[in-house]
Amino acid sequence: MLLAIMERGMISAMIEGEKRPPKVKGEQTICVGCGSTLRAVMPQFKVAHWRHNCGDCDPWSEPEGEWHLGWKSFFNPRFCEVFMRDPESQEIHRADVLCPQSGGEGVVLELQHSPISEEERIAREVFYTKENRMFWLLNMGRTSALSFNFSSCLNFSEANRIEIGGRDFYRMEWFMRGTMLDKWKQSRVHVFLNHGPFIFYLATMAACRSLVGGQAKGEFALARLTVLEFLRAVAGDDPFALTISSAESEGG
Ligand SMILES: [Zn+2]
CATH class of the missing domain: 3.40.1350 (Trna Endonuclease; Chain: A, domain 1)
Known part of the structure; x- marks a missing residue:
């Protein structure tokens, strides 16, 4: 079965001119798809990723x-x-x-x-x-x-x-x-x-x-x-x- 190591979100997003995963807790950037805010998620046992503040803009995305x-x-x-x-x-x-x-x-x-x-x-x-x-x-x-x-x-x-x-x-x-x-x-x-x-x-x-x-x-x-x-x-x-x-x- 799927061990989701990332909830719905993105591994990399554009931040300060670079497409990358979040580095520290509290980082924020803007989704190039929908323009809304992405927040860094840094789970202890899962993979660091970006999550939409108000729901993922891609309804087809799945936990990974x-x-x-x-x-x-x-x-x-x-x-x-x-x-x-x-x-x-x-x-x-x-x-x-x-x-x-x-x-x-x-x-x-x-x-x-x-x-x-x-x-x-x-x-x-x-x-x-x-x-x-x-x-x-x-x-x-x-x-x-x-x-x-x-x-x-x-x-x-x-x-x-x-x-x-x-x-x-x-x-x-x-x-x-x-x-x-x-x-x-x-x-x-x-x-x-x-x-x-x-x-x-x-x-x-x-x-x-x-x-x-x-x-x-x-x-x-x-x-x-x-x-x-x-x-x-x-x-x-x-x-x-x-x-x-x-x-x-x-x-x-
Ligand atoms: Zn988006």
């Missing part, structure tokens, strides 16, 4: 645990918790990660720990894909039951392999009761699954319609990639987007 913070720590704070505003509706949300890419659309990465409704999934996809591409990263280790069920289904045997768009996908089946993946297969953006040190790319209607269109309930297909391949896909060509050293990232 080590899983969120671990993934965000791969990215330069400048590219984390990035406010975006819909020019028409004026709706504001902050992307967990937004990496601009030279000469094209940036990539929004949403780190999804808790289950969300179909309506909210679609609303987020619509909002974040107005000017960017979007990746979901789902935490498949969220509970021990989910983690066990998911790992029990993994099957990368040669007989299950199918190549689509130059990528090897492996067909599998969720043979326990109830799978969250049936709804995620319907996504119109890129869906990645994280389980322990592994990343899997889910075949979705958006990316693999020919395969997913013929799948029965419970069937799904995954391609494997390394954490580094995933991080590079999010960061694109910006050498400053990742906090890992260039030597590491060259090593592959």
Whole structure:
């Protein structure tokens, strides 16, 4: 289960020209999203963060645990918790990660720990894909039951392999009761699954319609990639987007 090490809030905010976590109790700054006051929260056993004085301006924000913070720590704070505003509706949300890419659309990465409704999934996809591409990263280790069920289904045997768009996908089946993946297969953006040190790319209607269109309930297909391949896909060509050293990232 989620050990929230941060209530709803932001790790970093703009203060004195720098985007950073709070350093001392009593610090205040202004939220660049909504203009209201942010106060430093310095819990004894949790992570220092900023909290809105009068309620978080992003209704999609959720309490965060080590899983969120671990993934965000791969990215330069400048590219984390990035406010975006819909020019028409004026709706504001902050992307967990937004990496601009030279000469094209940036990539929004949403780190999804808790289950969300179909309506909210679609609303987020619509909002974040107005000017960017979007990746979901789902935490498949969220509970021990989910983690066990998911790992029990993994099957990368040669007989299950199918190549689509130059990528090897492996067909599998969720043979326990109830799978969250049936709804995620319907996504119109890129869906990645994280389980322990592994990343899997889910075949979705958006990316693999020919395969997913013929799948029965419970069937799904995954391609494997390394954490580094995933991080590079999010960061694109910006050498400053990742906090890992260039030597590491060259090593592959
Ligand atoms: Zn705000």
